[in-house]
Amino acid sequence: MEGLSRLEYRGYDSAGFACIHPEDNRLRYVKAEGKLHNLVAQLELFPVDGFTGIGHTRWSTHGASSVRNAHPHFDCEKAISIVHNGIIENHNELKSRLLQTGHSFHSDTDTEIVAHLFESLSKTHKTFKSAVVDLVSYLQGAYAFIAIMQDQPDMMVLVRKRSPLCIGIGDDEMFVASDMLAFAGKTNKVLFLPDESFSLVRKDMIELYYFDGTSLPMQVQEVQVSWDTYEKQGHDHYMLKEIYEQKGAIHDTVDFLHTVHDRIWDNMGVTAQDIVQLNSINLLGCGTSWHAGYIAQFFFEQICMIPARLHLASEFRHMPLFAQSNSLYVAISQSGETADTLEGIRLIKSMSFATVALTNVSSSTMVRECDGFILTQAGREIAVASTKSFSTQIAALYWLANRIALEKKIITSAQMEQAEEDLLVVAEILENCIENYKMQIMQTYAKQYAQYSKMIFLGRHISYPFALEAALKLKEIAYIFATSYPAGELKHGPLALIDADMMTFVFSHPDPIVYQKIVSNVQEIKARDGKVTAFAFEDQQQLIDIVDVAFVIPRVKPLLGSLAMTGLMQFLFYAIAKELDCPIDKPRNLAKSVTVE
């Protein structure tokens, strides 16, 4: 259960556990809907135990989040039990064939077909090994699954294609998981299953094969990963704790990058010469990480003066990939496990371009698969909604843009030091803004904003991607609909939505020209009796005077304006979600890390 709780970041729709009872060698299992604590409660009522067991926490892909669809799944005889991550894309076709041959199904999942297919193949093959070789020839998609069987009570079958799977080698015991964090503290000896491989594992023996059945050499690594438990330290939610950790996390990130200043290109898997010749940069990510990349696009273009292209990782694989020499592909991902981003990296690598992971997790798949990496120092983020990982990504990308500019001799060492100093100052402002408005938000504003069911978020230039991030935060934790536009786009259509029930948030910009345009856009809303809340910078009096509510932020360098607003925005939306009594740390339908495409 401890191991499973560490993997709950991959999903918390349901959980289950199965093991082979040592006395009769029969499979026993327990499943529960919802979060892992429900399974723990079930296990207290109906204890099961054994020497070989598998467990799973689910993020629903096929079929509702019910007990029926919770893993593990079984074959007809309930003699084979399977847990699975990923998606079997041709499950419909396989299911029809299995139904025709008399199999009966008890869930709506794609996973269950694997158990039935394995059941029928085991009957026609002399060895498990040849049954698995046959099995994988039927399966399409990305998958990592573990099977246990009554026939072989001391063995596990592991199969991996694209989704991660690793074996922790203990003393007369083995651990298998999608992430080695699950068994951190038990062993540091790890074997990461290569792509398209399978393994037969016993407590003291591992066999490893390619999908075609030929033996694979085993590469056991010693990896130091520890698991620390994190308390809320007096905060009501992890999200609030993490909002307040941002100042320290930005400091740690800047300090860390400062110490690797001279060897950064080595860490990133490139040379100083590559950087001097760099004439474009490509950024890739999903969700909040994509928003951080969007903001960073402005850094690379304005500070390093090279074109930056931003890619949504979930769309990237379906778009034409134009070969660009002297370019760098930076994948941005807090977890380093997001399937869409990983698939993007694999595509880029297949075309022999250099890939760099900007991530918060040093033991992640992305660090292993990319040519190099940059680590943010956010510390473990537990709340599903990203807060400190977003601000540290922005800080790291701002630092990187300056570091590239230094290598290209666009800026001086003194300017590089100033950039680091500016980040530290902004980190201070980020926290001060929360403190300045905390009481008013808790006592007044949270209640007022909680009454709206829809909002429009506007920004311009760098504050537009920030508006996108703000809308995402509000939607995921408070379940309030919010849509974002570049402020100048409102008049091209969405202005029709403005009425007394619509709240518009405007995120200003320190630059005077951009600011003036924002003021004009707000006036267009006020002329139609719309309600407007502004995040404005000090001295932006015209904007402060025309809006209904203004949160005023100290002046910072224009490119760091959004970072300065980050804490206050997150705190305000946290307070709204709290007012609405939402499960802030684990919002419905979501997972901390999305490991399917």
Ligand code: F6R
């Ligand atoms: C939102 C959020 C998500 C993630 C996205 C990518 O608060 O956390 O949008 O940013 O799923 O995750 P990573 O950064 O782990 O690749």
